[in-house]
C-alpha cells in the first residue's frame with residue numbers, strides 16, 4: 001500500500017511517515033514547493049507524478065487566530081485546495097482521506113457531537129474547513145472525511161509543546177477550563193488513517209466505509225485539566241512543570257472564538273472501520289516521555 005500524503009512537516013504528515021512501515025505501508029510525502037495548496041494549478045501534476053493507492057490530505061492552514069485576519073488564504077488552502085486534491089483522487093481512481101476539525105461545531109450542544117449534527121463554525125478556520133468538507137464530498141465519491149480534535153505530537157506546534165515551553169520560566173499558567181474536547185495524538189491519528197486506508201482498498205465497493213467520521217482520542221477533558229495532566233506526567237519524569245490556574249474563556253481573549261463543547265462521538269468510526277483511538281491520557285504519557293527524552297538529548301549534544 002503506497003500512500004500519497006499531502007503535507008511534509010505537519011504533525012499528521014510526519015506521524016504518517018513514522019507509522020507507515022508498521023502497517024506494511026509506504027508513505028510518500030508531497031508538499032511545498034512542489035505542491036502548494038494555495039496554487040491549485042500545480043496540484044494535479046504533483047499527485048499524478050507521485051502516484052499511489054490512496055491520497056491523504058494532511059495539509060491545512062491551521063493557525064486558528066491568524067485565520068481571522070487572513071480568510072482568503074485559509075479558504076484557498078482549506079476549502080478550494082482540499083477540493084482540488086479530492087478531484088484529482090477521483091481522476092486517478094483512488095480513494096481520498098481528508099482531515100477536518102471539531103471547530104466546525106459551535107459548541108452549544110450538551111452531549112458529544114455526532115457526524116450528522118448541524119455544523120455552525122464560530123471562526124474563519126472552522127468555516128474554511130467546512131468548505132473543505134463540502135468540496136471533498138462534491139469532488140470525490142470515494143472519500144473519507146475524518147474530523148479530529150486538539151492534535152498534539154512530538155512534531156511541529158501544539159498545546160503540549162507550548163505548555164512545556166511556557167512552564168520552563170513560569171510558575172503558574174492560566175488555562176481555560178470551560179472548553180471541552182478530546183486531546184488526540186497525531187501518531188494515533190496516523191494509525192487510524194492507515195487502518196482506514198487498508199479497509200478502503202480491501203473493500204472498494206463498501207459504501208459503509210465511505211463518508212464522514214469522527215476520530216479523536218478516547219475520553220473528554222478541558223484545556224486546564226489537559227494542561228494539569230501534562231505537568232503531572234512531566235513532573236514524574238523530571239521535566240518542566242507549572243501550576244495550572246483554571247480560568248474562564250472570557251479571561252483569555254483571542255481573535256477567534258472557540259467552541260465550549262467540541263467533544264466528538266466516535267461510535268460510527270468504530271462500527272464501520274473497527275478503529276478506536278486510545279485513551280487520551282495514555283497517548284499523552286507516551287508523547288510527554290518522548291519530548292522530555294528528546295530535550296535531554298538536545299542538551300547533552
Ligand SMILES: NC(=O)C1=CN([C@@H]2O[C@H](COP(=O)(O)OP(=O)(O)OC[C@H]3O[C@@H](n4cnc5c(N)ncnc54)[C@H](OP(=O)(O)O)[C@@H]3O)[C@@H](O)[C@H]2O)C=CC1
Pocket residue numbers: 006007008009010011012013031032035036037038057058059060061062077099100101102129147148149150151152156157186
Ligand atoms: N492541529 C490540530 O489541533 C488539529 C488539526 N486538524 C486538522 O488535521 C490536519 C493536520 O493538522 P496538523 O498536522 O496539526 O497540521 P500542522 O499545522 O502541523 O501542519 C500543517 C501542514 O500543512 C501544510 N501546509 C500548510 N499550507 C500549505 C500549502 N499552502 N500548501 C501545501 N501544504 C501546506 C504544512 O506544510 P509544510 O510542511 O510545508 O509546513 C504542514 O505540513 C489538518 O487538516 C487540520 O485542519 C483537526 C483538528 C485539530
Ligand SMILES: Cc1cn([C@H]2C[C@H](O)[C@@H](COP(=O)(O)OP(=O)(O)O[C@H]3O[C@@H](C)C(=O)[C@@H](O)[C@H]3O)O2)c(=O)[nH]c1=O
Pocket residue numbers: 062063064065101102103148149150151158159162173174175176179223252258
Ligand atoms: C497557550 C494558552 C492557551 N490557552 C487556551 C486558548 C485556547 O482556548 C486553548 C487551546 O489553545 P491553542 O492555541 O492550542 O488552541 P487552538 O489553536 O484553538 O487548537 C485548535 O487547533 C485547530 C487547528 C483545531 O482544529 C482544533 O481542534 C484545536 O486543536 O487554550 C490558555 O487558556 N492559556 C494558555 O496559556
Ligand SMILES: [Mg+2]
Pocket residue numbers: 063064
Ligand atoms: Mg494554536
